[in-house]
Amino acid sequence: MPDFKQQLPPLSLYIHFPWCVQKCPYCDFNSHQQKATLPEDAYINALLQDLENDLPLIWGRKVSTIFMGGGTPSLFSPQAMENLLNGIRARIPLSPFAEITMEANPGTLENEKLFGFREAGINRVSLGVQSFNDQHLKTLGRIHNADRAMRAIELAKQAGFDNINIDLMHALPNQTLQQALSDIETALSFETTHLSYYELTLEPNTPFYQNPPALPNPDHAWDIFQQGIHSLTQAGFERYEVSAFARDKQACKHNNNYWQFGDYLGIGAGAHAKISDANQQSVTRFTKKRNPKDYLAGQAQNNFISSSKNLDEEHLVFEFLLNALRLSNGFTLETFEKHTGLNKNKLLIKLQPSIEKSMVQFNETNNTICTSRKGFDFLNNILEPLVPNN
Numbered sequence: 001m002p003d004f005k006q007q008l009p010p011l012s013l014y015i016h017f018p019w020c021v022q023k024c025p026y027c028d029f030n031s032h033q034q035k036a037t038l039p040e041d042a043y044i045n046a047l048l049q050d051l052e053n054d055l056p057l058i059w060g061r062k063v064s065t066i067f068m069g070g071g072t073p074s075l076f077s078p079q080a081m082e083n084l085l086n087g088i089r090a091r092i093p094l095s096p097f098a099e100i101t102m103e104a105n106p107g108t109l110e111n112e113k114l115f116g117f118r119e120a121g122i123n124r125v126s127l128g129v130q131s132f133n134d135q136h137l138k139t140l141g142r143i144h145n146a147d148r149a150m151r152a153i154e155l156a157k158q159a160g161f162d163n164i165n166i167d168l169m170h171a172l173p174n175q176t177l178q179q180a181l182s183d184i185e186t187a188l189s190f191e192t193t194h195l196s197y198y199e200l201t202l203e204p205n206t207p208f209y210q211n212p213p214a215l216p217n218p219d220h221a222w223d224i225f226q227q228g229i230h231s232l233t234q235a236g237f238e239r240y241e242v243s244a245f246a247r248d249k250q251a252c253k254h255n256n257n258y259w260q261f262g263d264y265l266g267i268g269a270g271a272h273a274k275i276s277d278a279n280q281q282s283v284t285r286f287t288k289k290r291n292p293k294d295y296l297a298g299q300a301q302n303n304f305i306s307s308s309k310n311l312d313e314e315h316l317v318f319e320f321l322l323n324a325l326r327l328s329n330g331f332t333l334e335t336f337e338k339h340t341g342l343n344k345n346k347l348l349i350k351l352q353p354s355i356e357k358s359m360v361q362f363n364e365t366n367n368t369i370c371t372s373r374k375g376f377d378f379l380n381n382i383l384e385p386l387v388p389n390n
Contacts (some may be wrong), residue, residue, distance in 0.1 A: 002276070002281050002282060002283055002313075002316065002340060002341025002342060003281060003341045003342070004276060004277075004278040004281060004341040007117075007338070008061065008262045008263065008276050008278055009257075009260075009261065009262040009276060009339040010064050010257050010262040010263065011058060011061045011062065011063050011064065011262065011263045011264065011265070012063065012064060012065040012066070012067065012254050012257045012258075012262060012263070012264040012265070013051075013063050013065070013066045013088070013092075013264065013265045013266075013267070013270050014066075014067050014068070014069065014254075014264050014265070014266045014267070014268075014272070014273075014278045015041070015047060015066065015068045015073075015084070015266075015267055015269060015271070016030065016069055016070065016071065016266070016267070016270055016271040016272055016288075017043075017065070017068060017069070017070040017071040017072065017073040017075070017076065018030055018031055018032050018033055018070065018071045018268070018269040018270060018292045018295075019031070019033075019034045019038060019070070019071050019072060019075055019292070020032070020033060020034065020070065020071055020072045020075070021033070021034060021072065021075070021105070021108065021143050022107070022109065022139070022141065022143060024140060024141040024142065025140070025207035025208045026140060026141075026200060026201075026202070026206055026207075026208045027203075027206060028203035028204070028205060028206050029070070029071070030071070030269060030270035030290055031070060031071040031072070032071075032292060034075065038075060038076065039296065040077060040080045041078055041080075042296055042299075043292075043296065044080050044083050044084050044087070045299065046295065046296055046298070046299045046304070047084060047087075047267050047268055048084070048088070048091070048297075049299055049302070049304075050086040050103060050267040050268070050288065050304045051087075051088065051091055051092070051265070051359065052091060053221070053302065053303075053304065054265050054267065054273070055091065055092070057262075057265070057275045057277070058265065058275065059359060060090070061093075061263075062092075062093040062094070062095055063088075063092050063093065063094050063095065063098065063265075064095045064098055064099075064253070064257070065095075065098055065099045065100070065101070065253050065254035065257060066083075066085075066088070066094075066098060066099070066100045066254070067101045067103075067254040067255075068100075068101065068102040068103060068122075069103050070103055070178045072103070072104070072105045072108060073102050073103055073104065074102065074103070074104035074105055074108045074109060074113070074117070074372055075105075075108055077113075077116070078113060078115075078116025078117050078119065078120050079116070079120075081102070081116075081117060081120040081121075081122060082116075082119075082120035082121070085093055085100070085120055085121045085122075086116065091294060095345030099123065099124055099163075099252070099253040099254055100121055100122050100123050100124060101122070101124040101125070101126055101165075101252070101254055102117060102122045102124070102125055102126070103116070103125075103126045103128060104117075104125050104126065104127055104128070104152070104156075105127075105128050105142075105143065105144065106127055106128070106129060106144040106146035106148050106149045106151075106152035106153075107142070107143035107148055109152045109155060110155070111158070111159070111312075113154050114155050114156055114158075114159035114161070115159045115160075117159070118159045118160045118161060122312065123163060124161070124163040124164070124165070124252075125156050125161050125163075125164055125165070126159055126164075126165040126167065126196075127149070127152055127153060127156065127164065127165065127166055127167065128167045129140075129149045129152075129153075129166050129167055129168060130142060130167060130168060130169045131146075131169060131172060131183050132146040132149060132150065132182070132183050132186040132187070133146065133175075133179055133182070133183065134146050135289065136172045136173070136175060136179070137149075139172070139173050139213065140169070140172070140200075140384050146186075150186070150190075153166065153190045153192065154190070156313060157190070157192075162193075163193060163194070164190075164192040164193065164194065164249055165192070165194040165195065165196060165252065166187045166190070166192055166194070166196070167196045167198075168183055168184065168193050168196065168197050168198075169198060169199070169200045169375070170183075170197060170198070170199055170200070170221070170224050170225060170228055171199045171200050171215060171216050171220075171221035171224055171225070171256075172200055172215075172217055172275070173213035173214050174198075174213075174214055174216075174227060175216060175224070177220070177223060177224055177227065180224045180227075181227060181231060182226065184197075184228055184232065185231070186232045188231075188232075188235050193246060193247055193248050193250035194244070194245070194246045194247075194251070194252060195232065195237065195244075195245045195246075195248050196244055197225075197227075197228055197229075197232065197243055197245060197246075198243035199225065200215065202215075219291060232245045233386075235247075238251075238328075239328055240327065240328050240329070241255070241259060241326050241327055241328065242257075242326045242376070242379070247371070256327075257325060258323060259323045259325050259326050259327050260323070260324060260327070260331060260334075260335055260339065261274075261319065261320045261324060261335075261339040261340065263276050263340060266286065266287075266288060267288065267304075268288065268289060268295070269288065269289060269291065269292045269294075269295035270287070270288060270289070270295075271287075271288045271292040272285065272286070272287055272288075273285065273286040273287075274286075274358070276339075276341065281341065282310050282311075283310070283311045283316060283340070284309065284311070285308065285309050285311060286305055286307070286308045286311050287305070287306045287307045287308070288305060288306055289304055289305070289306045290306060313342060314388045314389075315388050316341075316342060317338045317340070317342065317346055317347055317350050318350075318383070318386050318387060318388055320336060320339065320340055320347070320349075321347070321350070321382075321383060321386060322383060324336075324369075325360075325371055325375075325382060325383070326379065327370075327380055328370070328376065330361075330368055330369050330370025331369055331370075332366070332367055332368050332369075332373065333348075333367040333369065333382060334367065335376060336369075342357070344367075347369075348362070350386055351369065351382075353385065354375065354382045356371050358372055358374070358375075359371065359372055359374060359375035359376055359378070359382050360372065360382060361375075
């Protein structure tokens, strides 16, 4: 059982927007094609009621970051976002310097809309570019082309966003090394401060999984990734997480809280939450109703929760490592104890085999844990033996 003797972990807020213009064939997120007018007012009202219902879970705690994900949050209007953020501020203490991120599809952005999002209080935007190659974008089912993607980045900068993330995929169907490096070169030309660079994977229950495209072989995909890392490093980016790169100290604060096993509320259709409770000495995961219709119906029932589960010690250790080992600089044992409520020995026992294989490094002088270079590239080899039985 956890024993929270010290201050609870930092707290974030995740907000899920479940609609997209169309569903991409690789996407396994909770997203649904927009087939009619968005129920903006109804959904914003539901989100605020959902948040209000969750307030007893976090009395007295301050929210340090907000992340709006999807789906495509940028389908909503700036006015809807302003109403949402005003409603959040009226209900919970929000850090005056809170990082507030919105994911955005380049195909849904115009100049006026981006200015409106910035004025509403959003101060970080994450653009789902994926590629600057028109053929690859078409294969991925994206609604924008390369010109639209580049225009969206420029518009975001003009609107006053100085904290911009660009999402890029690699190992795309029939992608050459030169095409992948060209994508990175184009992204770097905009001098943004953050880039997410991750491999296209075939997830179950997606069209790509059912009818796999011609992906690069593993050796070629590895070469693409390694040379991509080299290009980003040469440009001054630090790889601070497996697939996240930042410069000028602009690492994503919200995602860092996830990776350090901080707490977060989750509101919106299919949103997940993880909350520590010092009174109950527990860590609980919550899931909200997944289908947008069911979620909206939850407003009348005053119940948005689909499931909840208290994490036992085995799950706490595994889930902490699942997140924290993704960080290139690792973590301190103090962070483990503070964010799980468990004694550090619970962790060290589990990691001992990986320490002996030099996959994980334990610095006894400053009580830090991090993966070795080999361990960082092959995290699954560390984590698979630790998967709980249930």
